[in-house]
Amino acid sequence: MRRPAKRVTSADVARAAGVSAATVSYVLNDTPGQSIPEETRRRVLEAVKQLDYRPRGSARALAAGRSDVVLLSIPHLSIGPGINRFVEQFATSLAHAGLTLVTHLAGAPGRPLPDVCAAIDASVVASLDPLDDDTAQALRRAGADLVFTTEVEAHPTMRRMGRLQAEHLIALGHRRLGYAMPDHPLLRKIADDRLLGVADACAHAGIDPPLALDTKLDTTALARAARRWRRESVTAVCAYNDEVAIALLTGMRHAKLAAPDDLAVIGADDIPLAQVTDPPLSTIAFDLEKVGRSLAEAVVASLSGRKPRLTPASLSPRVIHRAST
Amino acid sequence: MRRPAKRVTSADVARAAGVSAATVSYVLNDTPGQSIPEETRRRVLEAVKQLDYRPRGSARALAAGRSDVVLLSIPHLSIGPGINRFVEQFATSLAHAGLTLVTHLAGAPGRPLPDVCAAIDASVVASLDPLDDDTAQALRRAGADLVFTTEVEAHPTMRRMGRLQAEHLIALGHRRLGYAMPDHPLLRKIADDRLLGVADACAHAGIDPPLALDTKLDTTALARAARRWRRESVTAVCAYNDEVAIALLTGMRHAKLAAPDDLAVIGADDIPLAQVTDPPLSTIAFDLEKVGRSLAEAVVASLSGRKPRLTPASLSPRVIHRAST
DNA sequence: GTAGGTTACTGATGCGCTTAAGTAACGAGC
DNA sequence: GCTCGTTACTTAAGCGCATCAGTAACCTAC
Numbered sequence: 001m002r003r004p005a006k007r008v009t010s011a012d013v014a015r016a017a018g019v020s021a022a023t024v025s026y027v028l029n030d031t032p033g034q035s036i037p038e039e040t041r042r043r044v045l046e047a048v049k050q051l052d053y054r055p056r057g058s059a060r061a062l063a064a065g066r067s068d069v070v071l072l073s074i075p076h077l078s079i080g081p082g083i084n085r086f087v088e089q090f091a092t093s094l095a096h097a098g099l100t101l102v103t104h105l106a107g108a109p110g111r112p113l114p115d116v117c118a119a120i121d122a123s124v125v126a127s128l129d130p131l132d133d134d135t136a137q138a139l140r141r142a143g144a145d146l147v148f149t150t151e152v153e154a155h156p157t158m159r160r161m162g163r164l165q166a167e168h169l170i171a172l173g174h175r176r177l178g179y180a181m182p183d184h185p186l187l188r189k190i191a192d193d194r195l196l197g198v199a200d201a202c203a204h205a206g207i208d209p210p211l212a213l214d215t216k217l218d219t220t221a222l223a224r225a226a227r228r229w230r231r232e233s234v235t236a237v238c239a240y241n242d243e244v245a246i247a248l249l250t251g252m253r254h255a256k257l258a259a260p261d262d263l264a265v266i267g268a269d270d271i272p273l274a275q276v277t278d279p280p281l282s283t284i285a286f287d288l289e290k291v292g293r294s295l296a297e298a299v300v301a302s303l304s305g306r307k308p309r310l311t312p313a314s315l316s317p318r319v320i321h322r323a324s325t
Numbered sequence: 326m327r328r329p330a331k332r333v334t335s336a337d338v339a340r341a342a343g344v345s346a347a348t349v350s351y352v353l354n355d356t357p358g359q360s361i362p363e364e365t366r367r368r369v370l371e372a373v374k375q376l377d378y379r380p381r382g383s384a385r386a387l388a389a390g391r392s393d394v395v396l397l398s399i400p401h402l403s404i405g406p407g408i409n410r411f412v413e414q415f416a417t418s419l420a421h422a423g424l425t426l427v428t429h430l431a432g433a434p435g436r437p438l439p440d441v442c443a444a445i446d447a448s449v450v451a452s453l454d455p456l457d458d459d460t461a462q463a464l465r466r467a468g469a470d471l472v473f474t475t476e477v478e479a480h481p482t483m484r485r486m487g488r489l490q491a492e493h494l495i496a497l498g499h500r501r502l503g504y505a506m507p508d509h510p511l512l513r514k515i516a517d518d519r520l521l522g523v524a525d526a527c528a529h530a531g532i533d534p535p536l537a538l539d540t541k542l543d544t545t546a547l548a549r550a551a552r553r554w555r556r557e558s559v560t561a562v563c564a565y566n567d568e569v570a571i572a573l574l575t576g577m578r579h580a581k582l583a584a585p586d587d588l589a590v591i592g593a594d595d596i597p598l599a600q601v602t603d604p605p606l607s608t609i610a611f612d613l614e615k616v617g618r619s620l621a622e623a624v625v626a627s628l629s630g631r632k633p634r635l636t637p638a639s640l641s642p643r644v645i646h647r648a649s650t
Numbered sequence: 651g652t653a654g655g656t657t658a659c660t661g662a663t664g665c666g667c668t669t670a671a672g673t674a675a676c677g678a679g680c
Numbered sequence: 681g682c683t684c685g686t687t688a689c690t691t692a693a694g695c696g697c698a699t700c701a702g703t704a705a706c707c708t709a710c
Contacts, residue, residue, distance in 0.1 A: 020661075025698055037657085037659095058386035059383070088435065102428065105413060111416065111426075217597050276572040347668080362689095383665090386695090388666075
């Protein structure tokens with residue numbers, strides 16, 4: 001592997017601007033306590049633009065002892081397309097603070113998070129849900145701060161979503177609930193959390209625990225599941241997510257069952273398609289943009305030594321009531 | 326911002342193993358031309374494990390002049406959940422070659438790709454579709470190799486997808502096609518490409534160009550669009566993607582139109598839900614795992630100085646024929 | 651008029667690693 | 681018995697930047 005061609009360095013900029021490399025660094029970083037006259041600043045910035053100079057992150061990180069890179073670990077499988085809006089807002093908010101976001105698909109067999117973190121020398125690792133202890137410790141040893149959307153004390157987000165689904169159905173008068181589990185083994189952990197939330201709500205309302213059925217994205221199988229729930233006098237189903245819920249709706253049509261009269265269905269995530277199903281799907285939505293913004297604040301806080309203080313209900317999930325319930 | 330606590334360095338490992346830092350580096354990198362007896366190697370690796378040492382990417386990159394980080398730029402909005410499978414496979418294949426993958430959501434107002442690239446000092450930037458010239462040049466100046474899924478000469482993937490959709494419908498005997506455009510302005514460019522592909526196929530078959538209609542994810546609006554196509558004697562519609570197609574199916578049901586008899590519908594992306602619509606949706610699928618693997622190969626090739634040689638039809642889109650056409 | 655402060659810089663150092671160059675110890679070959 | 685080659689290392693340089701410790705020039709105050 002050849003060494004890449006010579007790149008523009010701060011020394012080049014310094015030469016072009018007729019100053020020292022230190023001055024270039026001061027100008028570019030607005031280093032507090034340094035007084036740079038307007039004229040010099042202009043010359044330096046001019047040279048930067050002329051040469052299309054971009055400081056190398058690795059050199060900066062090495063010299064400064066910390067980088068401006070934030071690593072976001074996102075769950076193995078998408079939490080729906082909304083994740084994009086979240087990431088975008090997060091990246092934008094971080095950029096305002098001079099930080100750079102890159103993301104890593106967690107759980108993949110590719111490479112453990114601490115390795116990735118060390119490789120890019122991230123100074124903060126953010127995640128939507130808490131990481132396991134070993135990983136967290138390894139990351140901290142690798143020099144990264146950790147930031148999550150959920151406070152440790154609060155109910156984990158996933159569990160809360162399940163609770164909201166169930167509470168909605170119970171409020172509508174349903175007394176026996178079903179739960180539609182996803183088939184993908186990697187979704188199992190999240191699904192179990194959400195199911196626990198449903199069980200919480202049932203227990204709290206003093207009704208039977210939910211009847212959970214494994215499902216797959218297959219119309220016939222879901223038609224069967226729907227009939228099974230009916231037989232067991234289930235009147236409403238919480239689906240793991242909108243995808244499962246939509247598939248269930250199709251399965252029900254095949255079984256000649258209609259939502260919400262024969263079986264009420266609520267999804268989770270509020271994917272765009274949830275508005276255009278037949279009937280439109282009730283679901284749980286997050287304000288992901290807000291989450292992105294507040295997570296960015298937490299990162300900045302953590303970086304300046306303050307305890308990241310998150311809003312109580314960071315993900316703020318809420319019920320979207322449409323025609324399927 | 327306090328300097329983070331002292332982290333484990335290669336000097337610490339060297340001390341623990343009773344060797345010099347150079348030896349540690351030789352062991353960890355399997356540096357060719359260095360003979361390390363088994364016993365020494367064992368001692369070093371032992372110390373590494375004991376201390377949970379992870380080399381800092383920034384220091385490595387700085388010293389070696391190149392990092393082992395690959396940056397994947399993914400389009401602004403998800404190309405469906407399949408993107409996950411692709412990223413995963415890509416990351417795994419890269420990991421086998423000792424490379425680390427991180428991704429960046431392109432197009433977001435956050436921070437331009439070259440800045441991100443410089444910040445993490447990526448040595449390769451991969452992208453699903455070609456980047457504009459300015460960006461490409463800036464990246465190259467930032468010292469990154471560029472790798473794409475599409476060869477420059479080949480038809481851009483997006484255009485090809487549109488062509489496949491149309492060819493499928495034409496082969497089924499349709500003589501007047503519609504095209505359902507997405508409403509999101511950021512999708513416009515991709516949509517235009519796909520539409521061009523449809524137009525190509527129509528021209529090639531000697532039939533009228535497609536009647537493109539703007540749509541949004543709204544059942545009523547789509548019912549109206551469906552009726553409009555019918556009035557204009559369109560018998561089959563290519564949808565921008567499966568999402569639009571599924572919404573159209575719902576709109577058609579509201580307009581008392583059935584697929585494929587009243588209007589055939591084909592989507593694109595083969596999202597999981599496409600199997601469970603009513604009727605199941607014909608669509609265009611990619612072999613994303615294969616793409617991930619071959620893109621990783623291209624990256625490795627590019628890094629070892631060879632020209633990245635991609636398989637002719639890297640994304641290899643193909644028609645999935647279900648009941649909606 | 652000069653001590654003391656401020657402004658506007660520069661020089662030197664070191665971050666943690668890779669790598670070229672060096673070296674001590676040992677065995678083989680003559 | 682001495683050289684040469686090999687093995688198994690070590691030493692030192694330097695990657696590109698941030699940052700600390702200067703310092704020269706100029707200004708102010710008394």
